[in-house]
Amino acid sequence: MIPYYGVVFDQRIEGDLSVVIPAFNTGRALSELLNALNRKIIQSGLSADLIVVDDGSFDESTSDLPRLSRLSLLRGSNQGKGAAVLTGMMFSKGRVCAFVDGDGAYDEDALFAVCDPVLSGDAKLSVGHRVVPPGTFLRARLSNVFSYLVKRWYELDFDTQAGVKAFHRDVIDGVLPNLTAKGFSFDVKLLASARELGYWPAAIVDVRPRSTETTSVNARRSFDALLDLYHNRIS
Numbered sequence: 001m002i003p004y005y006g007v008v009f010d011q012r013i014e015g016d017l018s019v020v021i022p023a024f025n026t027g028r029a030l031s032e033l034l035n036a037l038n039r040k041i042i043q044s045g046l047s048a049d050l051i052v053v054d055d056g057s058f059d060e061s062t063s064d065l066p067r068l069s070r071l072s073l074l075r076g077s078n079q080g081k082g083a084a085v086l087t088g089m090m091f092s093k094g095r096v097c098a099f100v101d102g103d104g105a106y107d108e109d110a111l112f113a114v115c116d117p118v119l120s121g122d123a124k125l126s127v128g129h130r131v132v133p134p135g136t137f138l139r140a141r142l143s144n145v146f147s148y149l150v151k152r153w154y155e156l157d158f159d160t161q162a163g164v165k166a167f168h169r170d171v172i173d174g175v176l177p178n179l180t181a182k183g184f185s186f187d188v189k190l191l192a193s194a195r196e197l198g199y200w201p202a203a204i205v206d207v208r209p210r211s212t213e214t215t216s217v218n219a220r221r222s223f224d225a226l227l228d229l230y231h232n233r234i235s
Contacts, residue, residue: 003076003079003083003084003086003087004076004087005053005054005074005075005076005084005087006074006075006076007072007073007074007091008062008073008074008075009071009072009073010072011049011069011070011071011072012049012051012070012072012091012092012093013047013048013049013070013093013094014093014094014095015046015047015048015049015093015094015095016046016047016048016094016095016096016119017041017046017047017048017049017094017095017096017097017098017115017119018048018049018050018051018089018092018093018094018096018097018098019037019048019049019050019051019097019098019099019100019111020051020053020085020088020089020091020092020097020098020099020100021033021034021050021051021052021053021088021099021100021101021102022053022055022081022084022085022088022099022101022102023052023053023054023055023057023061023062023084023102023103024054024055024056024057024061024078024081024084024102025057025058025059025061026057026059026061026102026103026104027059027061029102029103029104030052030061030062030065030102030103030104031064031065031066032104033100033102033104033107033108034050034052034065034066034068034071035066035068036107036108037050037100037108037111038050038066038068038071039108040108040109040111040112044112046119048070048094049070049071049072049092049093049094050068050070050071050072051071051072051073051074051088051091051092052065052071052072052073052074052088052102053074053075053076053084053085053087053088054073054074054075054076054084055076055078055079055080055081055083055084056076056077056078056079061102062075072091074087074088074091080186081186082185082186082187083186085099085186086176086179086186089167089172089176090172090176090177092172094169095168095169096115096118096119096166096167096168096169097166097167097169097172098111098114098115098118098164098165098166098167099163099164099165100163100164101163101164104210105163105209105210106128106162106163106164106207106209106210107210110128110164110207110208110209111164113205113207114126114127114128114164114165114166114203114205114207115166116205117166117203117205118166118167118168118203119166122203123201123202123203124167124168124170124171124194124199124200124202125165125166125167125168125171125191125194125199125202125203126165126166126167126202126203126204126205127158127159127160127162127165127191127202127203127204127205128159128162128163128164128165128205128206128207129158129159129162129204129205129206129207130159130162130207130208130209131206131207131208132208132209146161147159147160147161150188154188154191154192156188156191156192156195158202158204160187160188160191161187162207162209164207165187167194168199170199171194171199174194174197174199175190175193175194175197175199176190178193179193
């Protein structure tokens with residue numbers, strides 16, 4: 001079942017690319033990212049739209065967004081990043097749909113580098129791979145543990161948690177209707193399901209995250225994601 005988010009405004013198009021941006025208390029980083037993405041889209045000449053999914057922010061992240069054409073906004077209660085991404089991707093109409101974290105951890109160049117293999121037809125899905133570890137000791141340790149267990153349980157031997165990925169419409173239509181993950185386990189389940197259905201191999205693209213002040217990664221959420229993955233792992 002697709003989580004519910006209300007449509008605040010809808011400017012979707014059936015173009016080359018739809019970019020979903022899940023947002024939770026991102027502060028000014030969200031508007032800065034949207035402006036940068038819009039400039040990149042214009043430079044690229046692609047037919048593209050942007051979809052922001054506000055996952056229950058209680059700051060002013062989405063109250064004063066830049067006035068861009070082809071920008072849609074969905075808003076609902078806090079249901080988790082996976083729910084926000086799932087809803088935005090199902091709402092999208094682009095031939096290729098990508099998502100990028102709304103906190104500005106990945107810039108417009110990283111997003112387009114990840115999108116390129118799918119836009120060009122070289123792959124059905126593309127995954128950002130962090131070339132530098134998370135900034136703090138805790139985040140680095142959590143990332144290492146998470147990656148080890150994901151590799152053991154799901155046989156995905158690459159970085160699954162970078163917040164920038166791209167998918168052909170075939171993958172979205174084939175995988176997402178049956179996906180139920182709503183939290184930080186969403187990425188792993190999406191990739192594992194895509195592999196099971198034959199949309200493989202994935203393109204792996206190196207990306208360099210930027211430090212942000214609004215990251216939602218913490219020990220409790222990582223533990224909850226691992227617990228969910230353990231109970232639902234693919235045998």
